[in-house]
Structure formats: structure tokens, C-alpha cells
Amino acid sequence: MTGSQVKKAGVTDVDGVTPPVKGILRHVKWEHLVAGVSGGAASTLLLHPLDLVKIRFQVNEGTATVGHIDRPEYRGIVDAFRTIRKTSGFTGLYQGVKPNVLGSASSWGFYFMFYNSIKTFMQDGDTKVDLGAGKHTLAASGAGLLTLVLTNPLWVVKTRLCLQYETNITSIKPEKYYSGMIDALYKIYKYEGVLGLYKGFIPGMFGISHGAIQFVCYEEMKTKYNNFKQRPIDYRLNSAEYIAFAALSKIIAATVTYPYQVVRSRLQDQHRSYTGISDVIRQIYRYEGLWAFYKGLTPNLLRVTPACCITFVVYENIISLSFHRN
Template identity: 80%
Template sequence: MSKSQVKEANVTPPVKGILRHLKWEHLVAGVSGGAASTLLLHPLDLVKIRFQVNEGAHTVGHVDRPEYRGIIHAFRSIQKSSGFSGLYQGVKPNVLGSASAWGFYFMFYNTIKTSMQDGDTKVDLGAGKHTLAASCAGLLTLVLTNPIWVVKTRLCLQYEANATSVKSEKYYSGMADALFKIYKQEGFRGYYKGFLPGMFGISHGAIQFVCYEELKTKYNNFKERPIDYRLNSAEYITFAAMSKILAATVTYPYQVVRSRLQDQHRSYNGIVDVLQKIYRFEGMRGYFKGMMVYLFHVTPNICIVFLVWEQVVSYSKDT
């Protein structure tokens, strides 16, 4: 064999090199955790979205939305108007979206991270490379799941008081009907409303995963253990909650902007228009509408997702 042939035989194509680190258990773990947490906590997500899009009484072109005095009042109002099933409006795309998003995110993130480590999980990548891996995973996941989030938002915003009276083109009988009508009325671009603020949201996932990884690494270093040492459930939950609360607090306004762009009852001329109108009519507080509900929702949510993920991965390594 010539030198050139030996050289070619030893060169691994970049894509193939990355794919050899792909572990399907991360996809399964993310799907399982995302589906379980969403089924349990969807009512909080529903209320959060309704708080996020409520512009207040002084906004020009005000939409006739239900008024809620707080989280408990919102639950009672929805349950009174639509029954218990009303609290699970939009749950199908939410389960599909959360399950697929967490599955893809964990799979992409761990494939990229392991590739950076060249297969050695004991290599400490540091905050910079963890940020890069999380950002790449977030972008890939957003591209694949944004249409599902548009449908979920719109189904959650079909208010029980006027659902039967709105024009047919603004009423969706379910997920398939929403997908069809969005494409018919808005074209393929309709599936990607809120995509740009969603890209800002990639920083949310990056902050969360960097904090989570660094907390685990520092903790294991403090205990004088390998950085890939398997922790107990309480430790995973603690680090997941701490990292999520920090990321949520820093990046929350992008979620308000994204929800408003995806709202079928209002029309904005882009991100800047949303930001200007929120500030003009609602002040700085408008950028944080629904945040308390979000924290109530997302803290147990992330604990369930990360715990299921870590347990499934641990089980797959033991078998």
C-alpha cells in the first residue's frame, strides 16, 4: 500500500467522526423526560402563555381576552368555562414538541460534546466548549421543532369564551387542522413565526447546560472524584433546578416576544415592533409577564427531565 493510500485510510470524514459518538439512549431519555413532565405540568404552561400575550387594557387594537387575577384564579376560570379538559388545551403539540425537543437536544448536545472529548467522558471541556456544544444543539433543535411550538401556542390561545364565535380561519379543531390552516393562510413562513426570538432563546439552553455541567464538574472535583462520576437523584435535581432558574431569570423576555409573534389574535411587524409596544403600553414589567407561573412550571419540569435523562443514561451504561 502506498503512503497516499495509508494516509487516506487513516483519515476519518468529519461527519462520520461525529456520528460515531451518537448515542440513541440520549434521544430516548429526552423524549421520555419531556413527555412525562409536559403531561404533568401542561396547565401551568397554558396559563403562562396566556399571561405572556396579555397586552393590557391600554393597547391599541386590544384583543378581548379573559382577565385573570392570578394563577389560582386562572385555573378556576378555565376549569369553570371549559371543564378539566380546558386546562389541557394544546397538550398534544406540547407533548410532541417537548418530547422531540428534549430528545433532539440531548442527542445533539451529547454527540457534539463527546466528539469534542474524542470519546473520553473524563475530559473537562470547560465553559467555552460546553457553551458551543449547547448552542449548536439548540439551533438544530429549534429548526426542527419551531412549527410545533407555533401550533401549541395557537391552540393554547383559543379562548373558551369566544372559541365558537371567531371566524373559521382563526379557529383550529386540533393539531392537524392548525398545521393545515397555518400553511394555507400564511405559507411555510407561518411555521417559523417567533423563530428569531427563539434563536435568542438558544442562549437560555446554553446558560442552563453550562451551569449544569460546571456545577457537576466542580462538585465532583470538590469530592475528588472523576468528573463523569454518577451522582444521586437529589444532587441531579438540585443542580438542574439551580441552572434552570438562573437561565430563566436572565433570558425570560425572549419568551414573551416569541409568544406574541405566534399569537393568532394579533399582528406585529417583527421583533422591534413587539419590544416597542410592550415598553410603551406595559413598561419593563411587560417583558416579564407570566414569569412567576413559568418558574412554578419550569422548575419541577426541568427536575423531572434531567432526572429521567440521567437515570436512563446510567441504566444504559450499566447494561
């Protein structure tokens, strides 16, 4: 084969070495993006009210008044649902749903695409190669960082809209009141700059460990299960098996890494100001105690566990359909 034939075939460059970027791009499969977006959107639409309640619990400092804002007080999850529905109607349970759906759908889509591209690159295209926990962690961490950079502004907007209490509209400064997702993006950028759209980014980076733990657990459980069944590690499982592994991996990851979500929500709250992450941590620990870092954990687990199961089942089934088509 001549040098020009080699180059045309896409095997090597003129120096006989495959460029790493080309190697990674060669393994990008758009069906992972489509499948992740579909699963993320479906689960978020179904379970957004629990996310709304979780965020309100996370920022609750044990006092009803913060600055000029009177935060509603809830005695529990059921009381929160009743109160929000009573004061804001059924649509009140879906405050912030647009950026949440867009954020979750794009996050899952990008994450699955980046993760599988990096993983397949490490396997050199052979899906039967067992990478082990170390390389799975590396792939998940890389995918998490890339996804966070692209989606952090949407999470800021979602948090702001979820913390917009209907009973306090008249007391909110115009620049802090948002009529919707686009208005929130515009006002945050106008009054707070690019940095405003990336509030909570640093604790979000700690949250990359959440995805890493979840995906490592998920991949290792699937691998060990297929090994136990004496099947190839890329063998397609049934929906019940995917649900079991997705639920277990999500519960483990969510419980271990939950405090970063509380810190991030507080930093993104438009009604409070902190000097930084250390200030948030210090004030939470000093005034509310250690368990305050787990405020909202129950509604979070009630939301993320079925959400993860729905996302992974939709994702895996779309990928299975794409394999059958090929």
C-alpha cells in the same frame, strides 16, 4: 495495516484523514434521544396547565379586548385555573397539550442527543475530559439551533391552541380556529405558508442562550462538585444531586432569558399582528413598561423548575441504566 484494512476499520479515509462528519456521527448515541424524549414527555404531561396560564399572561396587554376577541382577565394564577376550569372544564387546562408534549419530548430528545454527540466529539470519546465553560457553551448552542429548526412549528401550534378561548369561538375567523394539532398545522401552512410555521423563530434563536446558560451551569456544577469530592467528572450522581443542579441551572437560565419568551408568544398569537420583533418590543415597552417583558414569569418558574428536575432525573437514570447494561 494496509490501506484497505485502515478503511475497513473506519479509522481514516483514503487520504489518511478522518472525515469530520463521520467523526461526529461516530459519537451519536440513540439512548440520549430516548432518555430526553421520556423525560420531556413526563414533565410536560404533569405540568402543562402552568404552561397554558404562562402563555395567556404573556400575551395579556392590559386590555380585555384585542380586535374582535375578548381575552379573559385573571387576577392571578389561582384565579386563572379557576376561570379556565369553570368556562372550559378540566380539559380546558390541557388545551394545546398534544403539540406541547410532542414539542417538549422531541426538543429534549434532540437536544440531549445533539448536545452529547457534539460534546463527546470534542472530548474525542473520553468522557473524563473537562471541556470547560467555553466548549460546553459551543456544544449547547449548536444543539439548541438544530433543535429549534426541527421543532419551531410545534411551538407555533402549541401557542395558537393555548390562546384559543372557548368563549370566543363564534367570533373567530374559520382560518384562525383549530380543531386540533393536525388541523392547526394544516391551516397555518395553508393560509400563512412555511413562514407561518416559523413565526417566533428569530427570538427563538435568542432563546438558544437559555439552553446554553442552563447546560453550562449544569455541567460546571456537576464537574466542580465531583472535583470537590475527588471523583472523575463523569461519575454518576444520585437523584437528589441531579435535582439540585437541574433546579439551580434552570432558575438562572429562565430568569436571565425570559423576555424572549414573551416576545415569541406575542409574535405567534393568532389574534394580534406585528410588523416584526422590533415592533413587539417597542409596543410592549411603550404601553406596558419594562416589567411587561416578565409577564408570566411566576407560573413559568413554577412550571419549568420541577419540569426540568423531572426531565433531568428521568434522563440521567435512563442513561445510568444504559451504562449498566453496557
